[in-house]
Amino acid sequence: MxxxxxxxxxxxxxxxxxxxxxxxxxxxSTQNIGIQEMAELCRSMLEGVGARAEIIPIEGGHPVVxxxxxxxxxxxxxxYNHYDVQPPEPLDLWWxxxxxxxxxDGRIWARGVADNKGHLVARICAVDAWRNVRGELPLNIRFxxxxxxxxGSTNLERFVEENRARITPADGCIWEGGGKDFNGRVRLSCxxxxxxxxxxxxxxxxxxxHSSRATIVPNPAWRLVWALNTFKDANEQVLIxxxxxxxxxxxxEEQNILEETPFDEAEFLETFGMDSFLLxxxxxxxxxxxxxxxxxxxCGIESGFNEPGGLKTVxxxxxxxxxxxxxxxxxxxxxxxxxVRAHLDRHGFDDISVKLLAxxxxxxxxxxxxxVGAVAEAVRQVQGHEPVIVPITPGSGPMYAxxxxxxxxxxxxxxxxNPDSKIHAPNENMYVEDYINGIKxxxxxxxxxxxx
Amino acid sequence: MxxxxxxxxxxxxxxxxxxxxxxxxxxxSTQNIGIQEMAELCRSMLEGVGARAEIIPIEGGHPVVxxxxxxxxxxxxxxYNHYDVQPPEPLDLWWxxxxxxxxxDGRIWARGVADNKGHLVARICAVDAWRNVRGELPLNIRFxxxxxxxxGSTNLERFVEENRARITPADGCIWEGGGKDFNGRVRLSCxxxxxxxxxxxxxxxxxxxHSSRATIVPNPAWRLVWALNTFKDANEQVLIxxxxxxxxxxxxEEQNILEETPFDEAEFLETFGMDSFLLxxxxxxxxxxxxxxxxxxxCGIESGFNEPGGLKTVxxxxxxxxxxxxxxxxxxxxxxxxxVRAHLDRHGFDDISVKLLAxxxxxxxxxxxxxVGAVAEAVRQVQGHEPVIVPITPGSGPMYAxxxxxxxxxxxxxxxxNPDSKIHAPNENMYVEDYINGIKxxxxxxxxxxxx
Numbered sequence: 001m002x003x004x005x006x007x008x009x010x011x012x013x014x015x016x017x018x019x020x021x022x023x024x025x026x027x028x029s030t031q032n033i034g035i036q037e038m039a040e041l042c043r044s045m046l047e048g049v050g051a052r053a054e055i056i057p058i059e060g061g062h063p064v065v066x067x068x069x070x071x072x073x074x075x076x077x078x079x080y081n082h083y084d085v086q087p088p089e090p091l092d093l094w095w096x097x098x099x100x101x102x103x104x105d106g107r108i109w110a111r112g113v114a115d116n117k118g119h120l121v122a123r124i125c126a127v128d129a130w131r132n133v134r135g136e137l138p139l140n141i142r143f144x145x146x147x148x149x150x151x152g153s154t155n156l157e158r159f160v161e162e163n164r165a166r167i168t169p170a171d172g173c174i175w176e177g178g179g180k181d182f183n184g185r186v187r188l189s190c191x192x193x194x195x196x197x198x199x200x201x202x203x204x205x206x207x208x209x210h211s212s213r214a215t216i217v218p219n220p221a222w223r224l225v226w227a228l229n230t231f232k233d234a235n236e237q238v239l240i241x242x243x244x245x246x247x248x249x250x251x252x253e254e255q256n257i258l259e260e261t262p263f264d265e266a267e268f269l270e271t272f273g274m275d276s277f278l279l280x281x282x283x284x285x286x287x288x289x290x291x292x293x294x295x296x297x298x299c300g301i302e303s304g305f306n307e308p309g310g311l312k313t314v315x316x317x318x319x320x321x322x323x324x325x326x327x328x329x330x331x332x333x334x335x336x337x338x339x340v341r342a343h344l345d346r347h348g349f350d351d352i353s354v355k356l357l358a359x360x361x362x363x364x365x366x367x368x369x370x371x372v373g374a375v376a377e378a379v380r381q382v383q384g385h386e387p388v389i390v391p392i393t394p395g396s397g398p399m400y401a402x403x404x405x406x407x408x409x410x411x412x413x414x415x416x417x418n419p420d421s422k423i424h425a426p427n428e429n430m431y432v433e434d435y436i437n438g439i440k441x442x443x444x445x446x447x448x449x450x451x452x
Numbered sequence: 453m454x455x456x457x458x459x460x461x462x463x464x465x466x467x468x469x470x471x472x473x474x475x476x477x478x479x480x481s482t483q484n485i486g487i488q489e490m491a492e493l494c495r496s497m498l499e500g501v502g503a504r505a506e507i508i509p510i511e512g513g514h515p516v517v518x519x520x521x522x523x524x525x526x527x528x529x530x531x532y533n534h535y536d537v538q539p540p541e542p543l544d545l546w547w548x549x550x551x552x553x554x555x556x557d558g559r560i561w562a563r564g565v566a567d568n569k570g571h572l573v574a575r576i577c578a579v580d581a582w583r584n585v586r587g588e589l590p591l592n593i594r595f596x597x598x599x600x601x602x603x604g605s606t607n608l609e610r611f612v613e614e615n616r617a618r619i620t621p622a623d624g625c626i627w628e629g630g631g632k633d634f635n636g637r638v639r640l641s642c643x644x645x646x647x648x649x650x651x652x653x654x655x656x657x658x659x660x661x662h663s664s665r666a667t668i669v670p671n672p673a674w675r676l677v678w679a680l681n682t683f684k685d686a687n688e689q690v691l692i693x694x695x696x697x698x699x700x701x702x703x704x705e706e707q708n709i710l711e712e713t714p715f716d717e718a719e720f721l722e723t724f725g726m727d728s729f730l731l732x733x734x735x736x737x738x739x740x741x742x743x744x745x746x747x748x749x750x751c752g753i754e755s756g757f758n759e760p761g762g763l764k765t766v767x768x769x770x771x772x773x774x775x776x777x778x779x780x781x782x783x784x785x786x787x788x789x790x791x792v793r794a795h796l797d798r799h800g801f802d803d804i805s806v807k808l809l810a811x812x813x814x815x816x817x818x819x820x821x822x823x824v825g826a827v828a829e830a831v832r833q834v835q836g837h838e839p840v841i842v843p844i845t846p847g848s849g850p851m852y853a854x855x856x857x858x859x860x861x862x863x864x865x866x867x868x869x870n871p872d873s874k875i876h877a878p879n880e881n882m883y884v885e886d887y888i889n890g891i892k893x894x895x896x897x898x899x900x901x902x903x904x
Contacts (some may be wrong), residue, residue, distance in 0.1 A: 030762045081492055086764060087757075098455060115662075152762045171639050193664065206725030210567075210876040211776045212645065212846035214749040215742040216729045221750035222684065229681035230786045232674065232801075273658030277668045290667040297666040298673035299766050305539075305774065310482045311603045311809045312647055313776050313848075314751050322757065324765050348686075357763045394664035396765075424662040424766050438717035 003444050005175040007133045008125070009066045012436060015038075015128075019121045020095045023101035023110035028351070029084035035062045042120075042145050043067075049127045051143065056163070062147030063156035064168060069127065071137035072348060073450040078142045078173035080402055080410075081120035082149030082291065085112030086424050093426035107429040114384055114421035116176045118430040119413055119438065120145065120403055123174070126442035135321055139448035142170060144402065149176070152197055152358020153398035160401050172371030173403045173410040174442075178449065179417025180434070181388060182264035182271075186379045190372060191392035191410040192399045193294070193363035194327035196336040201320040201353045207431075208304075211313040220319035221303035227349040228321060231340075238296045238325075240343045246330045250292045253280045254391045257367075258287045262390050285420070291392055318381065322357075326396060333359035361400035364392060369409035370452040378445040382437055387414075414441025453833070456611075456895050459585045459652050460577070464888060465710035467580075468555065470497070471573045471887060475553035475562035481536035481603045487514045494572075495519075496703055501579045501594065503591050508615070513607035513715045514599030518618060521579065523589035525902040529823075530625035531593045532854055532862075533572035534601030537564030543593065545878035559881040566873035568628045570882040571865055571890065572597065575626070590902035594622060596854065601628070604810020608691035612853050614664060624823030624901065625855045626894075627861040631869025632886070634716035634723075638686040638893075639829045641817035642824060643844035644851045645746070646779035648788040651807045656676060672771035673755035679801040680773060683748055683792075686820035688731055690748045690777075692795045692859045698782045702744045710739045711817075713840050723872055743844055747778040774809075785811035807871040816844060821861035822904040830896040836890055839866075841889045866893025883895040 008015070022045070027038035039055050039062070046053035046067035053067040062084065075281050096102040098111035112188040123143070127268035130137050144167060146156055160167065204218040205450070218257035232238050250258065265282055269275070279288055303314035303319035325336055337356045344352050365372070367389060379387040393412075416438035422428045460467070474497070479490035483615040485586070491507050491514070493775055497517035498505035505519040514536065540550035540563040548554040550563035575595070581590050596619060598608055612619065656670040670791075684690050692834050702710065715733055721727070755763035755771035777788055787807045796804050817824070819841060855862035868890035876882045 002589060003607045030759070052665050086766075087638075087759075089757075114886065119696060150765075186672060187717065195765070196767065199761075204726070207874065208877045209724070210847065211747070211749045211751055212778055212848065214747040214776075215745055215846055216733065216738055216779070217724065217726065218730050221753050225677050225680045225750065226675075226686050234678050256526075272661070272669065274656070274669065281668065286668055293667055295663070296664040297663045297767060299663055299754065299768070300758040301677070301771070302754050302758035303672050303750065304752035305541075306752040306754035306772065307482070308541075308772075309651075309809075310539075311651065311774075312482060312751060312876070313602075313647070314538075315749060316751070319753070320760075324666075326664055326666070343695070357761075394667055395662065396664065409733060422659060424658040424764070427659075435756075 001444055001447060004129050004133045005440050007129045007441065008395050008436065008439050015125045015436065016432065018125060019108060019113065019118055020101040020123050022117045023113050024099055026099050028087050029062060029148050030087055032349050034389065035084065035147050039063045039065050039147060046143060049124055050131055058155045058159060063112050065145040067143035069137055069141050071139040071450065073139040075450055076142060076170045077449055078137055078167065078170040078408065079123050079175050080173055082115055082146045083192050084147045084150045084242055085122065086150050090426060095427055101218040103432065106433065107431050108435065109427060111428055113430045114417045115430055116424035119177050119416050119433055122416060122435060122438040123442050126446065128268050129439065129443055130446060138447050149397060152195070153360060154358065156308050156398040160406065161249065164406065168406055169415060172369070172407050173408050175278060175399060175410050175412045176397060178413035178415050178419055178438070179421065180415065180419065181262060182267040182419045183262045185262065185318060185385055185413050186383055186387045188375055188387045188389045189393040190367055190374060190389065190398050192362065192397050193392065193394055194333050194362035194400070195360045195396040196325040196327060197358035198323050198337060199320060199357055200323060201318065202352045203318045205317045207317040208317050211315045214315050217315060219315055220264045221316055221349060223349065224303065224319040224321055227344060227352050228298065230347050236295055240339050241346070242339045246332065247294060248329050249290060257348045257389065257391060258291060259284055261287060261390055263287055268419070270301035290394055291390065292328055294328050294331060297324045299324045326394060327362050329362045331362060331365055333363060334359065360396050360398055363400035363404045365404065365409045365411055367391060371449065372411045374445055374448040374452055375414050377448045378441045381444045382414065382440045402443040414438065414445055453598040453896055453899060455752060456581050456585045457892050459581045460888065460891050460895065466536050467888065467891060468884065471560060471565065471570055472553040474569045475565050476551055478791060479536050480539050480550050481514060481600055482539055487536065487599050491515045491517050494535050497576050498595060501576055503638060510607045510611060516611055517597040519595035521589060522592050523902065524592040527591040527902055528594060528622045529591055529901055530619065530622040530860060531575050532595060532596050532630050533568055533642060534598045534624055535572065536599045536878045538601045538602050542878060550719065555884065558885065559883050560887065561879060561881045562856050563880055565882045566869045566880055567875035570887050571629050571868050572869060574887060574890040577891045581891065581895055582898060587656050590899050594619065601849060603726045604647070605812060606810065609853040612858065616858065620858055622860050624821070625860050627862050628849060629869055630865035630890070631873065632867065632868050632871065633714060634719040634824060634871045635714045637714065637837055638835055638839045640824065640827055640839045640841045641845040642819055643815065645844065645846055645848050646783060646785050646814035647810055647812045647848040648779060648785035649810035650775050650789060650792060651772060652775060652804050653770065654804045655770045657769045660769050661767040661793045664769045666767050671767055672766055675801065675803060676755065676771040676773055678802050679796060679799070680750065680800050691789050693798070694791045695788065698784065699746060700781050707803065709841065710743060713734055713739060713842055713866070715739055717791055718895040730876060742846055743842065744780055746780050746783060749776045750774045775897055778846060779814050781816055783814060785813065807812055810836040812848050812850055815852035815856045817856065817861045817863055819843060823861050823901060824863045825898055826900040826904055827863055827866050829900045830893045833896045834866065834892045866890065866897055
């Protein structure tokens, strides 16, 4: 492998330019900005490393980009990434322009660099290195890039149903990202939480009014506050009837793994300017809550007049909130949405509408799967340390639809992100060194997975 | 009086142009737009009807415009108006440009026309008519225009203290507005509710995060929802300890007046697209709540990502809310603000900050005051009906500081507004006929108040 690793070192600058090019193309799915352009850039990057690539239109959605490249081994490795990114707002909190992809202080700063264009491009670079050094890849690779991950992968389940023959068979799937924990150890994730993302809305009168009218006219903001208050109590217990019914307790093996999983609490708290964790938790309890407990999060709430320092005495006539529930096996996102509706009705809030914006099943892969072993070996060779293997991570993604639902084992990749990558937030970043090591890790993984 | 009323009719077009000119000058105090220009326009209008006028700068605030004009009677009538307006947002809901002051379908449509430039200008027009017909006014008039009413009259109390000799003595004060109820009867208000307007804010981590972190990182939006939920229950009972301690029950006389005060519930409900009033109230109970009960209103709440239909899985790090409490005699706004702080601390919300943005005392004038009788007589002569005299209205203003605190009786004017004037909302408007009758009413009032 040393020849390929050396080649990657020699081509650092070119590979950095490739990630910059990808990050400089905005591709904000929620605002439908730059989607087609980014899909075309993906195809052209894939073709640039010798893959057969195609942009597959999705009716009413953003296209999927498929790429395929053959190797001598019968093994087929799927690689999943998404080419869309979160909106960059709030813009005034960025230290450099979010789509400039500036390299500064050893990091690349850009919206989407960690989530997940840095990973997407690193995997292409690994193919580039193999082909330029050895002439061909050691195994078959199939790239699957979606453009709706940040808006809940609405159409991916349907895409899988309609195109199953094009994405199977496969012996494993490398999931979108991968990264280090606070101790600098690469963490391999064998599962993802699911998600149920809903929008609540309520309207009272037909117009905003002078707030003096609050004596006799209902206020939608109060309706929403009272309703939300019935969703979760201050002990973080979700009060939606039936919410926890399908939650699986962690197995003894999972608890043991978690016990051994390092988590630098002090570092996390310092990084994010916090005095303590939620509920004052620490140690194993904190880790169990993080990994194996579902959430119910207000991602947004809005009503009335909110200009900072401003004074407008208005009685608003509408209020809305966005609620994100991260689900654990075996919770079902559509069932959860129905539970929310029933809960609101039961508590007298039938005036509040519920709209399901995204639904994804939780997913889990066997910790002993050959793919997990191959990624772990790649980490050992490139990073020189033993990776931390975890059964599930708190994030979400369409892993279930694309992998477990069609019997493909799946695990995250051998590196790239860092705990301060600020994904979904201003100043998203990736260390240049982590990016380069991510390329090397993928290159080794190709060899290791071709062997097993 | 007929000569003066005829003159007003003959000068309709000129008087309509005057109100249009005043409304076409934006003067948004909360955004500090057009304030100085509007103060100068006020001075020039006052000088145009022969008043001695002066713009008095207010340190750290918006200037007060004072005008004075002499008459033969020893009586001095103060007239209070404000030349600032609310922000026009949301702009897309306006049927015509908010500062175009278009005349359409018998109404003038403009931000501020009903609250309260239409009244401010009508009173100048009444002086204009008297001087052009009779050569002089029957009594002394003092105009007091402030530029901070819509941002809580922050500096008016201090202005009164520092300039008491310039605004006293006075035998009465005509308050800012005046208008009809749903039955088309002019309503005279002898008092105003007070206000305590506060901004709550809470910050958790030092950055927005990916919402998967909600397992272990506190969410300011939840903190705010839980805190607000302790402020008021679904029965509209304010739960802030001590909030009701100083609330005076309505007297038997006040209850009797209220019993006789018409309120067309069906018309109100239809106008505002409502099925029922708050708590399903009606009749005397509804009126008592409207007039004599304080409020606790969410005027604004905001946290996280709120683009309609958008999906951003973010754990926000800040949340804020604007709360407006309309107070009744003898509640004290600064005391109420302290009660809120103590309430938050007592309920474990010492992480939530409270900022007092506006504080005004409730105010009440004796229903038998000579000024009240004079305005009532003006309504009879111009409108041909008996006005409805109410002890207090649900709105607020700096009446206490400018009148009752320095022993000046105060009552609203003889007309102008209508129940569908949409003050503080899009499509604010005033009927042209009401505006003209407002001028006539003031002209008659000058004569009546000079006599008593």
